[in-house]
Amino acid sequence: MTGLVIVAIFILLAVILVQIGRLTEVAAVIRGEENVAMATNNRNAVYMLIFLVVFLIYCVASAWFYKDRMLGYGPHTAASAHGGQLDSIFNTTLFFTGIVFVITHIALFWFAYKYREDKNRIAYFFPHSTFLEVIWTAIPTVVMAILVVRGLIVWNATMADVAPEEEHIEIEATGSQFLWEIRYPGADNKLGAKNFRLIKPGINPLGQNWEDTKNLDDFLVGDVFYLPVNKKVRVRITAKDVLHNFYLPHFRVKMDAVPGLPTHFIFTPTKTTEEYRQELKNYPEYQALSDPEDPESPQRWETFDYELACAELCGYGHYSMRKTLKIVSQEEYDDWFAQQQPYYMSNIRNTDNDPFKGKLLKVEAAKRARELKSEFKSAMDSDKLSTIRLKNVFFETGSSTLKDDSKYELNEVAELLKANPNVKVELGGHTDSTGDESANQVLSMQRAESVVNYLSSKGVSQSNMSSKGYGQSRPVDTNDTDEGRQNNRRTELKITAK
C-alpha cells in the first residue's frame, strides 16, 4: 500500500513538473519568445555569479568547520616521523591547487556572467594565442615539477627499507577474514619462519614452523598492541586469505597485505598515546562526551587511542578489523614486553605438535640454571642442611645412562660445587613404584653413581660427593598417575656439610 502511495505521489509530481515545463513554454509564446528567452538568459547569468560566491564561501567555511577533525590540522598532526612530511606536501599541493581552483572558478563563472548573450553584439573572434598557450602550458609544468620532486624525495625516504645494521623493532601483522594478528619477535628480536600449510586454526594460527627456534619466543597479542615511542618499527605485512591493507591513519601508514608476497612499512612513532590525548584535550571537538547517551562517560580525548584498520576490501567484515595500538615510553614498553607469554610456550610446548617434546630447550635450561643458582644460594644461606631437586636430570628408560639434555643442569651443579669446595653433598636416586622393588633399588643406586661420575668428570672432587639409591621408598607424589610417577623419578642433591 505504502509503495502504491509512493508511486502515485511520484507520478503526480512528475505530471506537475511536466505541466510547469509546458506552461512556461506556452507563457513564453504569449509574452513573446524573444523577450522571455533574454530574461531567462540574464537570470541564469546572475545565477552563475551567485553560485560562484556561495560555492567559494561554502568551500572555505566547511573546511574551517572541519579543520580540527582532519588529519594534519588542528590537533591531528602526524604521530610518526615521516607523517609530517607527507602532510607538508599535502599542504604545498593544497596551496597551489587552491590558487588554481579559485582563479579558474572566478574566471569561469565571471566570464559566463559578463559575456551573457546580447543581441546587439557579435562574439569576439579569438581562436588562438600562442603566447597565452605557452604561458599556461609552462606554469603547470613548473608547478608539477616542484610537486613531483618534493613528493618523490619524501616517497623514496619513506619507503626505503631498514639497513641491516640499523636498530629497529620488527613486528609482523597478518590479515585474514576478518582480523589482524600481530606477532612480536620475542627476546631474540627475530621473527621465526612460517608456512601457510602449517596453519591450524586455534593451534597454530599463523603457521609458524616450530622447528625454527626463532619462533619459540615469538608472541601474539590480543586487541591491544604496544610500541615504544621514537623507536624505528618495521612492520612485516602478510595475509592469509585475500588482500587486506595495514592502515594506521594517525601514523600515515598504509600498505597492502598480499597472500604469498610479504610487504613491509617502516615508521617511527613520535608521540605517545598519552601525549596525543593531551593535544586533543585543548579542542572543543574532543571535550565532548565519548558516549553522548551517557553523561558519566569520559570526554572524547580521554578515550582516544591509535587504531589499526583494514583499507583494502576483503569481504563482508572489512569494516570491522580493528586493533588498538598504544605508544608508550621505552620503560613501559619493556615492562609490557616482559609480561608477554610466547605462544609456543603456552600453547605448543610438550604437546604433540611440539617437535621438541621431551627435549630440553636452551631457554628452559638457562632459566633452570638461574633457578638452581638461587636455590643453591638459599640452601647455603639457610641454617639447615637442605635438599635440592635436580629437575632436569634424565635417564634412558630402565637404564642409568644419562640423557644428553641432563648436561645443562649437571654442568651448572658442577660449577656451583667447584665454586664452593667446602660443601659436601649426597646425590640420591629415586624411582617410582613400577616394576620390581629391589631392581628399582639397584637402578636408583646406579643412576646416583652415574651422576657422581659425570660431575667428577667435570672436575668436582670425588671426596665431596657420595651417592645413594633410595629406590621407590620415598615417593613425593602418588604413583597412580603418569605425572605423579614422573615426579617420583628424580635425582636429589642433598647438602650434607657446608
Place this chain on the structure above:
Amino acid sequence: MGHVTIDPNDKLAVMIEETGYDDHFHEHHHGDKYQSGFIGHYIFSMDHKIIARQFLITGIFWAIIGAGMSIIFRLQLGFPESDMAWLKPLLGKWITVNDGVGALSPEFYYALVTMHGTILVFFVLTAGLSGTFSNLLIPLQVGARDMASPFLNMLSYWFFFLAGVVMFYSLFISTGPFSGGWTGYPPLSALPQASTGSGTGMTLWLVSLTLFVVSVLLGGINYITTVLNLRTKGMSMWKLPLPIWAFFVTAVLGLLSFPVLASGFFMLIFDRGLGTSFFLSEIFINGQALDRVGGSPILYQHLFWFLGHPEVYIIILPAMGIVSEVLSVHARKPIFGYTAMVLSILAIGFLSFIVWAHHMFMSGVNPFLSNFFVIFTLIIAVPSAVKVFNWITTLYGGNIRFNSAMLFAIGFVSMFISGGLTGIFLGNSAIDIQMHDTYFVVAHFHIVMGIAAFFGMFSGVYHWFPKMFGRFMNEKLGRIHFWGTLVGAYAIFWPMHYLGMAGVPRRYYSFDTFDAFKHFGPMNEFITISAIIVFGLQLLFVINFFYSIFRGKKMTERNPYGANTLEWTTPIEAGHGNWPGKIPAVHRWAYDYGKDGKEFIPQYVPLAEGEVAGDAH
C-alpha cells in the same frame, strides 16, 4: 540523381547539391532494405542514429538502477540506525529484521557498492556515453552515410545488451551479485569460499563483462575506421570537430586496453574454474590451505589497471569533446586553441597508458617503480590544464546562451577543475600513502569522472536531442535539473574530501567500530539527503527525456543553434544515409563563429574570395 528531388527554395539543399560530393549512394537501393519493417528499423537496426538511441536509452535504464543502488547504500551510511524493513519487498532476504528493525546485510551492501561501480563505469559512462555519441555524431559530423560497418555496429549494441542481461540476471540469484568491488581483485574474486558474491555472482560478472569487451571492440574498430576512411570531401583530420577527435582517441584507447582486461578476466576464469593459480599463492582460507601456489594477485592489478586507467579517459574524453563543441556553439565563439585541444587529447590518450600503476602505489609493488608512475601521472595535469584554460578562454568575449546544454557544459568545466585538482594530490605517491582508499579518492573520482562525465553526457543529450528525436527537451525542467544537480553534486561529494582527510576508508559498511571514523554522523546524513535529492532530479531528467520524445517542442528548422557542423545540414527527419542527395563537402574548420562580422559560417560554405581560414592564425 534518380528519385531525389530538391526543393529549389531550400537554399542549403541547393547548395549541397551544387557543391557537395556525389557518392552515388542513392542509386543503389541497399539503403532501405535493412530499414524496412519495425524490427529492422527499431530493434535490429543497422542505422547509426537508431543504434545511438538504443545505447542512450539502455544507458538511462542502467543509470537509474546504478544510481538507485547508491541511494540504498547511502541510506545505510547516512542512517545506519534507521529501520530498512520497508525495503524488504524489494531486497528480500538481504534485509534482516531483528526486533522489528530491518537492517541491510553487509554482504548485500558490498554487492550494491560493487554493482554501482561496475554499472556506472561500464554500462552507463562507457556504453551510454561513448556508445551514444560516437554512434550519433561520427557519421553525421564527418559527413558519412553511416558507420563503416553497420552490421558490426548493430552487433556492438546487442553484445552490450547481452552483457546487460547477464549482469541484470546476476542481481537476482540467491547468493547475490558479485560483491568484491568493481575492480574485482583476486583472491577475493577468485575464490568462491572467500565471499558469497564470489560464487555464481562473480561468474556472471565475468561473463557479462567479457561480452561487454566484445561490444566495445566491435564499436571501437568501427568508430576508428569511419573516422579514418569515411570523411567527406574536404574534411581533413585537422578540420574535424573536437567531439570526433575525442571519440576517435577514445576508440583507440578502448581497442588497445580492453583486450588486456579480457586477458586478465580469462586468467581469473581459469583460476576459478580450471585449477590454475595465476593470481593465487600461499592461501589459507576456510580452514584449508589452498594447494595451488606460485601466482601473484598483483599481476591481476596490473592487467586490470592497464585497462582501468585508460578507461577513465575512455569515459572523460567523449565528455570533453562534447563540451568543447557545446561551449563553442553556445558562446558563439570558436573553441580557443583548437590545435592545442587536439594535441592535448592525443597527449592525454598517450599518457593514459603509462600511468596505470598509480592505482597501485600501496599494493606492494616495488616502490622504486612508483617514481615513474608519479612523474607520468602528474604530467597529465599539463594537457588537462591546457584544456581547462582553453575552455574558459572560449567563454571570454562570447555571446553566451544559457540553455541547458550550455549550463551543463559550464558545470562540466567546474567539476573537471575541482575533481582534476584533487588528482594532483593522489597522483603524488607520498600523499597517496595517506589518501589511498579513503573517501578522498571517492570524492576525487566521482567528481572528475562521475559527475563531470555525466555533465558532459547531459550537455550532449540536451544539445543533440533535436537531432535524435526532432523535438527539443523542455528548457525549464532542464535548467532546474542543472542547477539542482550542480549544487547537489557538490553537496554530496565536497564533504567527502574532509572524510578522506580524516582518514575514513572507503567501502566501509559501518563506521561505528572505529573511534576515528564514527564521529561524522551529521555529515553522512547530509550527504545521503543530498544524494536522494539529486537522484530525484535525475528522474526529472528522465521524465523530461521521455516526455519530450513524444510531446516536446518541435524542431522547425534544420539548424536551430546556428551551428557550423554537418549534422545540422541533414533533414530534420534524416533517413538512412543521412543526406537525401549528395554529401556536403567541407571547406573550413567547424569553429568560424563571429568571424568577419558573421555570427557563424557553416563548414560547407566555401571560403570567400580573399578570406583567411579561421584556423590559419
